[in-house]
Structures are given as structure tokens and as C-alpha cells.
Amino acid sequence: MNAPTSILAPIADLRLENVSFQHRGQSLLAPTSLTLSGCRRTIIMGPNGAGKSLLMRLAHGLLTPTSGRVRWQGSEPVQAMVFQRPVLLRRSALDNLTYVLAIHKVPRARRKAQAMLALDTFGLTALAHRPARVLSGGEQQRLALARAWLLNPAVLFLDEATSSLDPAAIKAVEDAVMTFHASGTRIVMTTHDLHQAKRLADDVVFLHNGQLLEHSPADTFFSAPCSSQGRAFIQGELIW
Numbered sequence: 001m002n003a004p005t006s007i008l009a010p011i012a013d014l015r016l017e018n019v020s021f022q023h024r025g026q027s028l029l030a031p032t033s034l035t036l037s038g039c040r041r042t043i044i045m046g047p048n049g050a051g052k053s054l055l056m057r058l059a060h061g062l063l064t065p066t067s068g069r070v071r072w073q074g075s076e077p078v079q080a081m082v083f084q085r086p087v088l089l090r091r092s093a094l095d096n097l098t099y100v101l102a103i104h105k106v107p108r109a110r111r112k113a114q115a116m117l118a119l120d121t122f123g124l125t126a127l128a129h130r131p132a133r134v135l136s137g138g139e140q141q142r143l144a145l146a147r148a149w150l151l152n153p154a155v156l157f158l159d160e161a162t163s164s165l166d167p168a169a170i171k172a173v174e175d176a177v178m179t180f181h182a183s184g185t186r187i188v189m190t191t192h193d194l195h196q197a198k199r200l201a202d203d204v205v206f207l208h209n210g211q212l213l214e215h216s217p218a219d220t221f222f223s224a225p226c227s228s229q230g231r232a233f234i235q236g237e238l239i240w
């Protein structure tokens with residue numbers, strides 16, 4: 001594994017074909033078809049319980065659909081996922097990163113330099129030797145992003161990655177997302193923060209009640225959503 005560089009090859013399309021998910025006979029995601037392509041920032045939006053995380057976990061392969069299929073149109077690219085609460089090892093920030101490099105069989109002599117580069121990229125150099133679990137929420141999230149960056153993913157999934165952070169930490173995570181995107185990574189991110197979606201989205205997938213109601217360019221979604229639920233959502237009305 002090399003240090004992250006720009007991803008030059010086109011990223012395979014990810015196609016969800018009539019994907020549904022049921023639990024104990026209850027439909028949590030109605031049959032959904034969706035194609036994610038190019039090097040775009042796709043934001044999955046919708047109110048609490050809409051099925052955003054479900055859709056993302058199905059897309060990333062963490063969940064198996066009840067029906068339908070998820071397939072890559074071409075070779076499956078390297079993917080990484082960042083969660084709302086990152087799971088970090090009881091070690092220093094630096095060691096959390098060198099551990100990942102060891103798992104990926106990077107020669108020992110190269111691990112520290114690569115890990116330090118990742119820490120530097122995400123503004124964490126000064127915290128290299130601090131135990132990861134005492135870092136603030138925003139710092140932990142940036143460490144999770146640095147760890148993902150080491151994998152040089154072509155596709156990065158983020159599930160409510162900023163929902164428990166303050167505005168400065170949100171900005172730092174959004175900057176980190178832009179760093180990934182600038183190096184050629186496709187971004188797929190869930191949020192119910194409208195302002196964040198407006199800042200980041202190239203296109204928006206809007207879910208309500210386990211149904212995909214819209215997948216549109218961000219400008220279209222924010223100026224002229226085609227569903228009444230989408231309109232209510234962007235007007236800040238509560239919908240359940």
C-alpha cells in the first residue's frame with residue numbers, strides 16, 4: 001500500500017437494483033433503485049428514522065438486502081466508512097494509524113512516516129502521542145478520517161459523521177471530506193443538517209419513511225424539490 005495519491009482511474013458505478021430491507025416482517029426500506037457514479041458528493045437526507053443509515057449500510061455491503069441486489073459496474077473499489085461514533089483502539093492517535101498500516105502489510109519502516117503524513121493532513125500532528133480515546137469528539141472524528149485516508153479509498157461513506165460535533169469541529173470534518181474529494185474520492189454521506197447538505201452536496205438522495213422520494217442535483221432539490229415531503233423538509237417542517 002502506498003501513501004494516498006490522486007485516484008486517476010474512473011470509479012465504478014454502484015447500482016442498487018430494487019433493494020429492499022425488512023425486519024420481522026416490517027418493511028424498513030421499500031424497493032429502491034439508485035445509481036451512484038462519478039466522483040460526486042452525494043448527500044443522503046431525510047428525517048429521523050427515514051432509512052438513511054440503512055440505505056448507506058446496504059450500499060457499503062454491511063447489510064444484506066432482503067430483496068434486490070447491490071452491484072458494482074466493474075471492479076469493486078476500495079471503500080471506507082466513517083461512523084457517528086468512531087471506534088478507536090486504546091492506543092495513541094499515531095498507533096491507531098500504524099496499526100491499520102500493519103494490518104495492510106505496509107513494511108514497518110514506512111508506517112510511521114505514512115501515519116504522520118495522515119495526522120498532518122488532518123491537523124492532528126500535535127496530538128500524535130495522545131491516547132486516542134481521550135481526544136475530543138471532533139478530534140476523534142478527524143482521526144477516523146485520517147485512518148480512512150490511509151486506505152486511499154475510491155469511495156468514502158460517512159454516516160452522520162458530524163451530528164454530535166460543535167460548529168468548529170463540523171467545519172474541520174467538512175474540510176477533511178473536501179480533502180478526500182479533491183484527491184478523487186466519491187463521497188456518500190448521510191446528514192439531516194440542511195446547511196451542511198447545501199455546503200457539500202453535488203446531488204441529494206431524499207428518503208422519507210423508508211422510501212426514496214428524490215435523487216436530484218443539489219440545486220434542483222433545494223430550489224424545487226419534487227415531493228411534498230421534500231418541500232416540507234427543506235422548509236424545516238417536522239415530518240415523521
Ligand SMILES: Nc1ncnc2c1ncn2[C@@H]1O[C@H](COP(=O)(O)OP(=O)(O)OP(=O)(O)O)[C@@H](O)[C@H]1O
Pocket residue numbers: 023028046047048049050051052053054055063160190192
Ligand atoms: N439492522 C437493522 N435491523 C433492524 N432494524 C433496523 C436496522 N437498522 C435500522 N433499523 C430500523 O430502520 C429504521 C430506519 O433506521 P435508520 O437508522 O436507517 O434511520 P435514519 O434515517 O438513519 O435515522 P436517524 O436520522 O435517526 O439516524 C429505524 O426504525 C431503525 O430502528
